Amino acid sequence: MKSWKVLIAPSVCAMLAGLAAPALADVSIEDIVNDATTTNDVVTSGLGTQGQRYSPLKTINADNVAQLVPAWAMSLGGEKMRGQQAQALVKDGVLYVTGSYSRMWAVDVKTGRELWQYDHRLPEGILPCCDVVNRGAALINDKVIFGTLDAKLVALNQKTGKVVWTKEIDDYKGGYSYTAAPLIVPSKAHGPIVVTGVSGGEFGIVGRVEARKVDDGELVWSRPTIEGHVGTLNGKPSTMTGKQGETWPGDLWKTGGGATWLGGTYDPETNLIFVGAGNPAPWNSHMRPGDNKWSCSRIAIDPETGNIKWGYQTTPNDGWDYDGVNEVVSFDLNGTKAVATADRNGFFYVLGREDGKFISATPFVEQISWAKEIGKDGRPVFDPANRPGDPKKAADGKKGSSIFAVPSFLGGKNQQPMAYSPDTKLFYVPANEWGMDLHNEPVTYKKGAAYLGAGFTIKPIFEDHIGALKAVDPATGKIVWTYKNRAPLWGGVLTTGSNLVFFGTPEGELKALDATDGKQLWSFNTGSGIVAPPITWEQDGEQYVSVLSGWGGAVPLWGGEVAKTVANLNQGGMLWTFKLPKKLAEAK
Amino acid sequence: MTHSLLHRFSTVLLGAVLISSSVTARPLDEVIAEGTLRVIAYLDNAPFSEEENGVPRGIDVDLAHAIARELGVKAEVILRMQGEKADDDLRANVWRGPLTGGGTGDVMMHVPIDREFALRNREAVLGNAYFQERVAVAIHPELTGTNPNFDVFKTKKIGVQLATVADYFLMTYEDGALISNVSHHVKPELGAREFISKDTAALMGVRSKIESLLHRDGMKPTLVEPPMPGIVRTDWLVGMAWKENSRDLGYAIEAALKRLRETGELSRMFEAHGVTYVPPPPPP
Numbered sequence: 112m113k114s115w116k117v118l119i120a121p122s123v124c125a126m127l128a129g130l131a132a133p134a135l136a137d138v139s140i141e142d143i144v145n146d147a148t149t150t151n152d153v154v155t156s157g158l159g160t161q162g163q164r165y166s167p168l169k170t171i172n173a174d175n176v177a178q179l180v181p182a183w184a185m186s187l188g189g190e191k192m193r194g195q196q197a198q199a200l201v202k203d204g205v206l207y208v209t210g211s212y213s214r215m216w217a218v219d220v221k222t223g224r225e226l227w228q229y230d231h232r233l234p235e236g237i238l239p240c241c242d243v244v245n246r247g248a249a250l251i252n253d254k255v256i257f258g259t260l261d262a263k264l265v266a267l268n269q270k271t272g273k274v275v276w277t278k279e280i281d282d283y284k285g286g287y288s289y290t291a292a293p294l295i296v297p298s299k300a301h302g303p304i305v306v307t308g309v310s311g312g313e314f315g316i317v318g319r320v321e322a323r324k325v326d327d328g329e330l331v332w333s334r335p336t337i338e339g340h341v342g343t344l345n346g347k348p349s350t351m352t353g354k355q356g357e358t359w360p361g362d363l364w365k366t367g368g369g370a371t372w373l374g375g376t377y378d379p380e381t382n383l384i385f386v387g388a389g390n391p392a393p394w395n396s397h398m399r400p401g402d403n404k405w406s407c408s409r410i411a412i413d414p415e416t417g418n419i420k421w422g423y424q425t426t427p428n429d430g431w432d433y434d435g436v437n438e439v440v441s442f443d444l445n446g447t448k449a450v451a452t453a454d455r456n457g458f459f460y461v462l463g464r465e466d467g468k469f470i471s472a473t474p475f476v477e478q479i480s481w482a483k484e485i486g487k488d489g490r491p492v493f494d495p496a497n498r499p500g501d502p503k504k505a506a507d508g509k510k511g512s513s514i515f516a517v518p519s520f521l522g523g524k525n526q527q528p529m530a531y532s533p534d535t536k537l538f539y540v541p542a543n544e545w546g547m548d549l550h551n552e553p554v555t556y557k558k559g560a561a562y563l564g565a566g567f568t569i570k571p572i573f574e575d576h577i578g579a580l581k582a583v584d585p586a587t588g589k590i591v592w593t594y595k596n597r598a599p600l601w602g603g604v605l606t607t608g609s610n611l612v613f614f615g616t617p618e619g620e621l622k623a624l625d626a627t628d629g630k631q632l633w634s635f636n637t638g639s640g641i642v643a644p645p646i647t648w649e650q651d652g653e654q655y656v657s658v659l660s661g662w663g664g665a666v667p668l669w670g671g672e673v674a675k676t677v678a679n680l681n682q683g684g685m686l687w688t689f690k691l692p693k694k695l696a697e698a699k
Numbered sequence: 700m701t702h703s704l705l706h707r708f709s710t711v712l713l714g715a716v717l718i719s720s721s722v723t724a725r726p727l728d729e730v731i732a733e734g735t736l737r738v739i740a741y742l743d744n745a746p747f748s749e750e751e752n753g754v755p756r757g758i759d760v761d762l763a764h765a766i767a768r769e770l771g772v773k774a775e776v777i778l779r780m781q782g783e784k785a786d787d788d789l790r791a792n793v794w795r796g797p798l799t800g801g802g803t804g805d806v807m808m809h810v811p812i813d814r815e816f817a818l819r820n821r822e823a824v825l826g827n828a829y830f831q832e833r834v835a836v837a838i839h840p841e842l843t844g845t846n847p848n849f850d851v852f853k854t855k856k857i858g859v860q861l862a863t864v865a866d867y868f869l870m871t872y873e874d875g876a877l878i879s880n881v882s883h884h885v886k887p888e889l890g891a892r893e894f895i896s897k898d899t900a901a902l903m904g905v906r907s908k909i910e911s912l913l914h915r916d917g918m919k920p921t922l923v924e925p926p927m928p929g930i931v932r933t934d935w936l937v938g939m940a941w942k943e944n945s946r947d948l949g950y951a952i953e954a955a956l957k958r959l960r961e962t963g964e965l966s967r968m969f970e971a972h973g974v975t976y977v978p979p980p981p982p983p
Binding site: 193212233235236237238240242243260283284285286313314316360361362363365366392394395397400554555557558559560561562563564 | 741742743744747777779780781782783784785786787788791797798799800801809810811813815816832861862863864866867870871875878879880881882883884885886905931932935937
């Protein structure tokens with residue numbers, strides 16, 4: 112690394128004369144735990160730590176949503192566009208949002224004026240795998256905390272945007288980065304903790320979850336995701352994850368993978384942190400017969416100790432790159448404390464929240480081919496014909512026999528978060544209908560040396576759409592309605608107490624649907640693709656909706672027929688904020 | 700089209716576009732005019748390229764400087780981390796540049812010369828192979844015998860880097876007969892340590908890395924290449940890549956490389972790092 116980019120110092124600007132600075136109160140841990148029920152702020156990623164993305168607000172409803180108008184828009188500016196995937200946060204009239212290239216802004220929600228901007232100094236030449244995105248920040252006390260592309264965790268002062276502390280999650284030169292929104296969780300022993308995973312890192316590095324004190328970033332505990340590895344608590348070895356090598360052949364547990372790159376959710380009722388773990392290493396499943404726990408799994412962690420309370424594996428012995436990182440959302444299933452997760456592998460799982468016990472799993476996308484079903488024991492019934500084959504059986508240098516697997520490795524659902532409405536009792540899952548041709552490509556290269564590879568070509572299943580927002584009934588697994596979209600859905604979903612569902616499309620439309628039947632009620636063209644989740648809150652008696660627009664992320668990086676659906680989308684970088692003017696809200 | 704015609708053609712076509720940008724891969728004329736050849740090598744790839752006290756060193760670095768000297772220019776060597784696959788590295792280092800800035804180089808070192816790989820990366824030209832990499836096994840003969848086959852590792856431990864072709868070969872040998880004796884590492888240094896301390900009886904991997912890592916500890920290992928039935932690659936060529944529109948630069952480097960091979964300078968670069976120089980076999 113020869114040179115460094117010019118540092119743009121965090122600057123306080125636009126504190127214009129005559130504009131009263133909003134009065135900022137600290138964000139308490141109670142504010143965070145109660146976020147789902149308070150309507151005048153959004154202090155967590157997921158509108159509540161359970162991740163339901165439900166707001167009880169009813170001001171904007173099916174009758175008046177068509178009158179929603181832009182209140183203001185703010186450009187993320189500069190020459191830096193690319194994917195904008197963050198969910199914004201709002202507290203005391205200030206909106207905090209992160210953008211591509213590890214940047215953050217504080218914005219006055221009434222005017223859209225920037226209060227400060229922080230540009231993280233990134234080393235040149237780093238190579239994050241899947242675009243230069245960031246998925247949001249966390250508020251706690253007087254700080255706002257986010258992760259960076261060079262794998263730092265940075266805490267800024269909410270008022271000034273100045274750095275309070277910086278911690279290295281891992282060495283970026285080893286390929287590490289961090290893009291997920293950190294999670295703030297209460298603990299008795301350590302006070303509020305900030306919980307993160309890891310992303311990137313050399314192939315075969317073991318994933319882990321880490322908790323730090325929010326005041327200084329000091330590490331409290333660390334929890335590896337792969338069995339056989341020992342965690343830490345207060346700087347000392349704690350407990351082992353699972354049993355060493357129980358579901359791995361030989362010593363492969365040592366290099367098992369299981370990255371935790373999408374962060375997690377927290378349920379205050381059971382006091383558990385839920386985190387997903389990614390795919391196992393090496394790629395080829397024939398090399399590691401066994402379940403390979405806890406790769407492609409969800410794990411529940413005790414915030415006090417970092418110990419695992421339970422784990423559930425969605426794709427044992429993964430051979431399709433069905434990363435298990437998708438979010439775990441807590442909800443009430445007719446009186447049962449449950450969680451739901453919509454996996455990359457195309458199945459929608461409902462599990463017991465306290466013990467991870469399997470309740471049900473049903474397809475939320477069509478034509479799933481890697482498994483025939485999920486059995487009553489919660490294990491997939493594999494279709495051996497659709498497991499990528501043994502590269503040894505392919506002739507040297509030639510593509511081996513090809514199989515078509517559904518979903519594609521980008522998943523029935525990827526990083527874009529779903530929403531749950533306790534009113535309709537439905538989950539709204541931003542799904543994609545696509546499969547992949549998988550062929551053995553016996554050799555790929557890393558750093559000039561031969562490695563084992565797999566060739567993936569993603570293909571749509573239907574002619575007219577890939578994206579499909581699905582309303583899933585968690586009690587029956589039934590798809591109640593589907594809203595089709597030509598391009599893949601890559602942004603998250605929001606639902607409200609007035610039975611509305613908001614989501615954005617890569618084509619750039621922010622849409623409002625009727626939560627009961629999926630009918631479109633409103634749509635607005637934001638000028639670039641939306642790959643971020645919207646939020647809503649109430650400010651001075653008016654309901655606002657806000658979303659980032661800015662096309663990018665992993666989809667444009669993958670070619671094939673999918674690329675055609677997104678070929679003419681332009682980059683952007685705009686924070687759009689809408690409101691229903693008081694007069695119109697009171698009209699009816 | 701002859702070299703000189705091609706040269707003129709590409710200069711005319713590209714001169715106007717590229718003259719203002721100093722961090723784009725350039726044709727020969729511009730490299731000569733500026734007096735600098737921008738070479739990108741891997742950040743952490745001993746013995747070929749690594750950073751030592753902030754200075755790039757290694758075989759690829761030495762070779763870059765020698766080529767620049769032959770062209771009458773200076774080499775600016777930039778070390779950059781690797782992407783998930785070498786395809787990503789071609790995009791970042793040869794034809795597009797990293798999203799986070801830093802630009803492309805005129806030439807990238809340590810690129811595998813492989814037809815399939817080249818076909819899926821048409822924005823880059825691959826060539827100028829400068830050595831042959833081979834899969835080999837370092838052994839402690841007192842533990843394995845002097846001429847072992849892989850059956851020995853049904854009872855003795857063997858180290859290997861995860862997910863390499865050697866790894867796949869070992870893990871699938873006789874339907875998994877060796878699995879319990881395969882010791883995996885992510886970092887090659889760890890594999891070398893286990894071998895030196897005799898925690899493993901053998902270390903399988905690419906010859907150059909094994910030789911150089913053990914050389915650093917003053918060890919000259921016994922290397923064998925027993926038959927490896929079913930392995931998907933036992934050897935491959937390592938060369939360079941440059942941008943599709945800088946072909947004349949590639950030809951100039953080809954000529955420089957030929958001189959370095961003929962004078963023996965190239966093989967001495969390898970030997971200085973304890974690596975046996977294996978020249979690319981002559982084309983069929």
